[in-house]
Every structure is written in C-alpha cells, then in structure tokens.
Amino acid sequence: MKKSIIFLLSILISSATFAQVSFGVKAGYNAASVKSNDADITADGQTLSGFHIGTVLNVPMNKKFAFQTGLNLGTKGVSVAHDGHGDKYKFTAIDIPLNVVVTSKKGLFAGTGLNLGYNLSGKLDAHDDPTENYDFEFGSDKNFTRADLGLNFLVGYQTKSGIFVSANSLVSLTDIAPSATSWKNNVIGLSIGYTLKNSKK
Amino acid sequence: MAGGASTSFIMEDPDGDGGNPPSRIDTIKLNNNKQYTVTVKIYNISSGVVKDVSATVLMQATSHEFYFIPSGVSLTVQKTDKDKNGYPIGFLSTWQTSSAGNGSLLFKLMHKTALKGPNDGPNVGHSDIQLNLPIIIK
Numbered sequence: 001m002k003k004s005i006i007f008l009l010s011i012l013i014s015s016a017t018f019a020q021v022s023f024g025v026k027a028g029y030n031a032a033s034v035k036s037n038d039a040d041i042t043a044d045g046q047t048l049s050g051f052h053i054g055t056v057l058n059v060p061m062n063k064k065f066a067f068q069t070g071l072n073l074g075t076k077g078v079s080v081a082h083d084g085h086g087d088k089y090k091f092t093a094i095d096i097p098l099n100v101v102v103t104s105k106k107g108l109f110a111g112t113g114l115n116l117g118y119n120l121s122g123k124l125d126a127h128d129d130p131t132e133n134y135d136f137e138f139g140s141d142k143n144f145t146r147a148d149l150g151l152n153f154l155v156g157y158q159t160k161s162g163i164f165v166s167a168n169s170l171v172s173l174t175d176i177a178p179s180a181t182s183w184k185n186n187v188i189g190l191s192i193g194y195t196l197k198n199s200k201k
Numbered sequence: 202m203a204g205g206a207s208t209s210f211i212m213e214d215p216d217g218d219g220g221n222p223p224s225r226i227d228t229i230k231l232n233n234n235k236q237y238t239v240t241v242k243i244y245n246i247s248s249g250v251v252k253d254v255s256a257t258v259l260m261q262a263t264s265h266e267f268y269f270i271p272s273g274v275s276l277t278v279q280k281t282d283k284d285k286n287g288y289p290i291g292f293l294s295t296w297q298t299s300s301a302g303n304g305s306l307l308f309k310l311m312h313k314t315a316l317k318g319p320n321d322g323p324n325v326g327h328s329d330i331q332l333n334l335p336i337i338i339k
Contacts, residue, residue, distance in 0.1 A: 180286035
C-alpha cells in the first residue's frame, strides 16, 4: 500500500511539473462523531463541535482532474450525554488528505481519496467535574492508537478570485481502540479558504 | 467472611458524587489474617422508595469498574467477577487482610465509556461514586 501511494505521488508530481500548482489555506467547522459498539455512545453519543485549519496543495493532472493534498489540524471525537450534561471525548489530530479532485469550468469541484490521520492528543473533558479530566493514553495496549486511516469525500465551489467553500466527510477505516470497544472517528467539515493562483512550478 | 457470618457496612450519599458529604459511612471492621468475600450492592433511595440499581450497573458492566484502594492498612483486594469482555467489574471481590491497623479505603465506581481495558488504573474515566471509608483491621 505504502509503495503504491509513493508511486502514485511520483507519477502525479512528475506529470504536474509543467502544470500550474496552486497552494491555499483554509479553516472551518468540524462536526465530529464516533462509530462505536459502546452502549453509552450508541445510546447517548452526540455531535462534538470543533474546528480545523489547514493548507491545500492542488497539483493538476489534466484540465479537469487534480491531485489534492495538504496538512490539516483539527478536532475529532464525540460528546456523550450523561446525567444532564455532556462529557467530551476530544482528539486533536493532524490529517493528510490524498484526494483526486475533478473541477468543472464553473468552479464546482468534487473529490475523494484516502486520509492519513494521526492523533496528537486526546482527553476526556468531564463537564461536571474538571478535576476528573483524563488525558488519553496512546499505544497498542492503551486507550487509543494514534494512526488513523480514513476515506475523504469532498465537494465545493471556488471563485475565479481563489476563494473557495467546501464540505467534506472524513470516514475512518481504523478502529483506534485496542480494547474490546470499537471506535472510529468520523468528521463532517465545512471550510472556507483561499487559493493562491499564481504559484507556478 | 469466607465460611463465616455475613456483615453489612452501609454508606449513604443522598446527593451522589461530589456536593454534600455522605450522610452515613459505617466503619469497616475486619479481623487480621482473614480472607473475606465481598459483595457490593447499590441502591437508589428516592422519596422513601428503595430500588436496587446494582443490576442496572451490571448491565453496563463493560463501561463500569469498581476500585478499592486501601491506605494505611494491610489489605489486598482481588476483583473476581468479569464483564462480557473479560475485564474486571468489582461487584464481587475477595479481601485478604494481614496485620492489624487503622486506615481508610477509597471506594470508587468509575464510569469509563469506551475506555475500559483489562488493567486500567483507578483514574480512567470519571467517577459515579467516590467515598473514603474508614477501616479497622483488628
């Protein structure tokens, strides 16, 4: 898998040598949720609001298709209703999307691809008693693992001036809970960003 | 006590974890160099109605675990019941005393949604019950 990705990147970047590579920045809202077999989450899990900021590198493959990647920092997790309040299970993660994006002449775009995620940190935010906040431990025999492979789905619109808005769905393929509980982080993201149009290679 | 008489020790905390201090805490009195079989029962007493909620917690055993943390006394606690994942619960346990002494026992019921593992420390998750119980080993 890793060799295939590197090979694909190599072809894409080679073919884009004479194309117009664009770079952008974006930020926005994350609506995070979790797919889990845990009874509490199944019964009482609610959307956890958060944010993301990131960069976008767009490498054209031809007139319609482009390889799009970047580096994003954002929040994931879930809020669990409990005794009249919500306990927040919150992760801060970096994500590297590896998307193929198709763009229409009118600026509409859509794409999909893999997502390489890495959980930098995480904690249980015990709303009723902050003294019981708990920092997650990461490792193969701990609360969660850090690596998180997923799928991206992306739609958006970009103006000729370079401003874009987009919505994406990040669906985790990785069960990051080593215990008997399953845990897959999912995120719906809404972004606004700006692409610098003149960064030629 | 294994093979002996049964004794109950009662703790009451009407407003639950945090808030006002418990209204009743019995001192746990044990003999030295003895092994005891301990069963925990949890009751919800509301408007004079007593309801055993142990079964409710047991149904959610994959996200709950009891802890018994002695301080100042020679006591070893071994949880003997397990949830459907094979992880400890703590409704049932054996307590082995050794030398005589006075101390305390921190009794916790931790609610650990999605966090419960086979060897968790007592601070994983958040507490549904947390009581510091006086204990005397004679």
